[in-house]
Amino acid sequence: MGKGRIKVDFEYVSEGHPLQTYLRWNRLPHKWCPGCGIGIVLSCYLRALKELNIDLNKVVTVSGIGCTGRLASYVNTDGAHVLHGRAIPFAMGVKIAKPHLKVVVISGDGDLLGIGLNHLIHAARRNVELTVIEVNNMVYAMTGGQLAPTTPRGVYTTTTPKGNVERPINIIKILGSIKIPYLARWCVTHPRLLINSIKKALRKEGFSFIEVISPCVEVFGRHIGIRDPVEFYLKLKEKIVIKNTSPENAELDWNGKIICGEFLDLELGKGYVSMITSDRRLKP
Amino acid sequence: MEAFITANIAIAEAAINVRLDVFAGYPITPVSDIMEYLALKLPQYGGRVIQVEDEIAAINLIIGASWAGAKAMTATSGPGFSLMAEGLGLAVMTETPIVIAYIMRAGPSTGIATMYGQADIMQTKWSSHGQYEIITLAPWSAQEAYDLTIKAFKLAEEYRVPVIVLGDAALAHIREKVRLRDEPTIIERKKPELDANEIKPFKADESLIPPMPCFGEGYRVFVESLCHDESGFYTTDPEVYEKLVKRLNDKIRVHSNKIFEAKTYSMQDAKQAILAYGSLARICYTIVRRLRAKGYKIGFIRPTTLWPISREKLLKLIGDVKSLIVVEGNYGQLVREIERLTDNTKVKFVYWLKPYLPTPQELYTHMMNLGINFEG
Numbered sequence A: 001m002g003k004g005r006i007k008v009d010f011e012y013v014s015e016g017h018p019l020q021t022y023l024r025w026n027r028l029p030h031k032w033c034p035g036c037g038i039g040i041v042l043s044c045y046l047r048a049l050k051e052l053n054i055d056l057n058k059v060v061t062v063s064g065i066g067c068t069g070r071l072a073s074y075v076n077t078d079g080a081h082v083l084h085g086r087a088i089p090f091a092m093g094v095k096i097a098k099p100h101l102k103v104v105v106i107s108g109d110g111d112l113l114g115i116g117l118n119h120l121i122h123a124a125r126r127n128v129e130l131t132v133i134e135v136n137n138m139v140y141a142m143t144g145g146q147l148a149p150t151t152p153r154g155v156y157t158t159t160t161p162k163g164n165v166e167r168p169i170n171i172i173k174i175l176g177s178i179k180i181p182y183l184a185r186w187c188v189t190h191p192r193l194l195i196n197s198i199k200k201a202l203r204k205e206g207f208s209f210i211e212v213i214s215p216c217v218e219v220f221g222r223h224i225g226i227r228d229p230v231e232f233y234l235k236l237k238e239k240i241v242i243k244n245t246s247p248e249n250a251e252l253d254w255n256g257k258i259i260c261g262e263f264l265d266l267e268l269g270k271g272y273v274s275m276i277t278s279d280r281r282l283k284p
Numbered sequence B: 001m002e003a004f005i006t007a008n009i010a011i012a013e014a015a016i017n018v019r020l021d022v023f024a025g026y027p028i029t030p031v032s033d034i035m036e037y038l039a040l041k042l043p044q045y046g047g048r049v050i051q052v053e054d055e056i057a058a059i060n061l062i063i064g065a066s067w068a069g070a071k072a073m074t075a076t077s078g079p080g081f082s083l084m085a086e087g088l089g090l091a092v093m094t095e096t097p098i099v100i101a102y103i104m105r106a107g108p109s110t111g112i113a114t115m116y117g118q119a120d121i122m123q124t125k126w127s128s129h130g131q132y133e134i135i136t137l138a139p140w141s142a143q144e145a146y147d148l149t150i151k152a153f154k155l156a157e158e159y160r161v162p163v164i165v166l167g168d169a170a171l172a173h174i175r176e177k178v179r180l181r182d183e184p185t186i187i188e189r190k191k192p193e194l195d196a197n198e199i200k201p202f203k204a205d206e207s208l209i210p211p212m213p214c215f216g217e218g219y220r221v222f223v224e225s226l227c228h229d230e231s232g233f234y235t236t237d238p239e240v241y242e243k244l245v246k247r248l249n250d251k252i253r254v255h256s257n258k259i260f261e262a263k264t265y266s267m268q269d270a271k272q273a274i275l276a277y278g279s280l281a282r283i284c285y286t287i288v289r290r291l292r293a294k295g296y297k298i299g300f301i302r303p304t305t306l307w308p309i310s311r312e313k314l315l316k317l318i319g320d321v322k323s324l325i326v327v328e329g330n331y332g333q334l335v336r337e338i339e340r341l342t343d344n345t346k347v348k349f350v351y352w353l354k355p356y357l358p359t360p361q362e363l364y365t366h367m368m369n370l371g372i373n374f375e376g
Helices: A010-014 A038-051 A068-074 A087-097 A109-115 A117-126 A171-176 A191-203 A220-224 A229-239 A272-276 B007-017 B032-045 B055-067 B078-093 B121-126 B142-159 B238-253 B278-293 B311-318 B334-341 B360-369
Strands: A059-063 A078-081 A102-108 A131-136 A182-187 A208-213 A240-242 A258-265 B002-006 B022-025 B048-051 B072-076 B098-104 B135-137 B162-168 B175-179 B222-224 B262-265 B272-275 B298-303 B305-307 B323-328 B347-351
Touching: A038 A068, A038 A102, A038 A131, A038 A191, A059 A068, A059 A087, A068 A078, A068 A102, A068 B222, A087 A102, A087 A109, A087 A117, A087 A272, A087 B022, A087 B048, A087 B055, A102 A109, A109 A117, A109 A131, A109 A171, A117 A171, A117 B055, A131 A191, A171 A182, A171 A208, A171 A258, A182 A191, A191 A208, A191 A258, A229 A240, B002 B007, B007 B032, B007 B098, B007 B142, B007 B162, B022 B032, B022 B055, B032 B048, B055 B072, B055 B078, B055 B098, B072 B078, B078 B098, B078 B121, B078 B162, B098 B142, B121 B135, B121 B162, B121 B305, B135 B142, B142 B162, B142 B175, B162 B278, B262 B278, B262 B311, B272 B278, B278 B298, B278 B323, B278 B360, B298 B311, B311 B334, B323 B334, B323 B360, B334 B347, B347 B360
Parallel strands: A059 A078, A059 A102, A078 B222, A102 A131, A131 A208, A182 A208, A240 A258, B022 B048, B022 B072, B072 B098, B098 B162, B135 B162, B272 B298, B272 B323, B323 B347
Antiparallel strands: A182 A258, B002 B175, B135 B305, B262 B298
C-alpha cells in the first residue's frame, strides 16, 4: 500500500454493486495505475459473464505475467496467474481435463505476442475451445517501459533509446491467416462494443480471440509525451475506425488509423478438445 | 499379466494402470515411444494424449490439467527437460502433482541423441531457479520402471510435488519380462472441505502438505506463481515468503526417511561396497556377484530414490564398510551428495563417460585403471 492512498472500505462498496459477486473484493484496490485501461477490460469481461448469466463455478480465468497478468486474481472464478507466456498451454490443460468448463485467457501483448506467441498460434491452429483476450498497450509496462513486439516504429522505449526500428506485430493479420471462429479488435474507449464482442466470443464453439487496445498513460504515455489520461483517451478515439472488414484490412497504425471490429465470425463445427475427447476415428 | 516389453513401454503401461487422464509431450529421442504407445492405448481407458508445440507447452499443459483434477504426465529427455525447467518451478511453487518420465541421453546440448548417459542427476534437482525440493526415482529394469512410475503418481499426489522417473537411453529400450497389475491402481486426491468462505489451498497441517482443491468444483481457487499466502494470493510479506519456501522444502525433507528407498545385496559382512543406480547398476551388480563368488567381502547398494536422500537411512545402509565405491555414468554427480552425507574419506569415485553401457569386464578393467582395489 503506497503512502497517501485513499482507504476504501471495499466490503461496503461491494454491497449492491452490479459486479458484487464477480469480483474478489478482498483483493482490491487493484494494482493498475491511474488512467490504465486494463480495469475497463476487467469490467467488460465481468459484465459479459453477467449478461450471459454464466455459472461462475464453471469458468476458469487464466493470466500470464505483466500488468494484464494481474487481472485473473480479481475475478471471482477459479483462476491462475502462471508463467510468463504460458497462460495458453495451462488453459489448454484445464480445458482438456474438464471440457465442460469455460476457459478464458486474459493477458497482455508482451505475454501473448512476445514470449508466448508460439502457443497462441498453435492454439488457434488447433481451434482449441478457449477465449483469448489480449490487452495491447504497446509496451512492457510492468518492467518499466521496454520495447514490446507491438511498439510502434520510431517510439522511444527504455531499451530503444534512439527509437524503435522494428515493425510491430499486427496479430489480427497473423491469426486471420488461420481460420478461427472468432477474431476481433476493440479499444477500451468503446466498452459497450467490447462487452458485446466478449459475449460473442464466449458463446463460440472453438477458438476465439479479441485484441483490446488499451492506454498505458503512465509508461507508454510518458514515451509518447501524453501524460494526461483524458488526452490519451481522446487521442485513441481519433485513431479508432470501426469497420467490420476482413483481417488483412485490419490495420493497426499508430500514426494513422486503428481499425476495430469483427474480422472473423465463422462456424467451424467441433473444436479440438471436443474432437480428441470423442472416440470417433477421423477420416483422412 | 506378464508382458515382454521395454522399460519405456513399462512406464506407459504404469500410466495406464493409474488411469492417467492427460499426457502431453513433444517428440524426443529416446523417449518418443512412450507418447506413441499412449496415443494408441490411453484413449481406450479415457485418457488423452496431446502432442504440443514444445516441451514448455507440455509441462504447463499438464500443470493446468492437474489443477482441473487430472492425473497428468509428460515424458522427455535432456534437451526437453531443460526447456521444462521453468515449468517445473511453477509446479513446485503451486504444489501441483505431476509426473515426468525423464530418459537421459548423452549430453550436453544435443549430445548424442540415441546414446547412453547418466549426467542429468543434478539437473533433475537443481534445474529451476529458487530453493526447492522434489522427488526423483531411478529404476534399473523394465519391471522397476513400471513399479516406480506407479509409485511416482502416488508420491506426486501425496506430497503435491513434481516427481521424476529417471531412466536412461540404455534402460529405455531394454526388453524384459514385466509383471503388470491386473487391477487398476486408484490414487485419490486429498481435497479440502468445500466451504466457499474459507478455502486455503496452501494451508497445511503438521504434515506440511495442504489438501488440494480442483477447478470446476466450486472452490473458486486461485493458483499463483508469485509468492502467495495460504489463500493463494500474492504477497511480498517477508514472513509469509519465508514460511512458504521453508514449507515447500520441509514437506520433502522431513519425510525423506519415508520417501528414500534403496536395495542392497550382500552387505551383512561387506568391507567394501559399490553404490550405483539405474542401468549402470546392473553392470556393477554383476561385478559384485562375480567378486563375491571369488570370496571378496563386497556389497552393493542401489538407491531407487535419488532425491531426496535420507542421510539416516544411507548411513545405516553403508554400515561400517571401509570403502564405498560410487559408480556413475557421468563425471561425478551423485557422488558429491554421497560425500556430503557420509564420511567422505571412505568414498571413491568411478566415472563412466563412454556413451554406451559397458560390459562387466570392460567396467571392471576401467575400475582397475582408475586405481580401485578390491580386497579379498
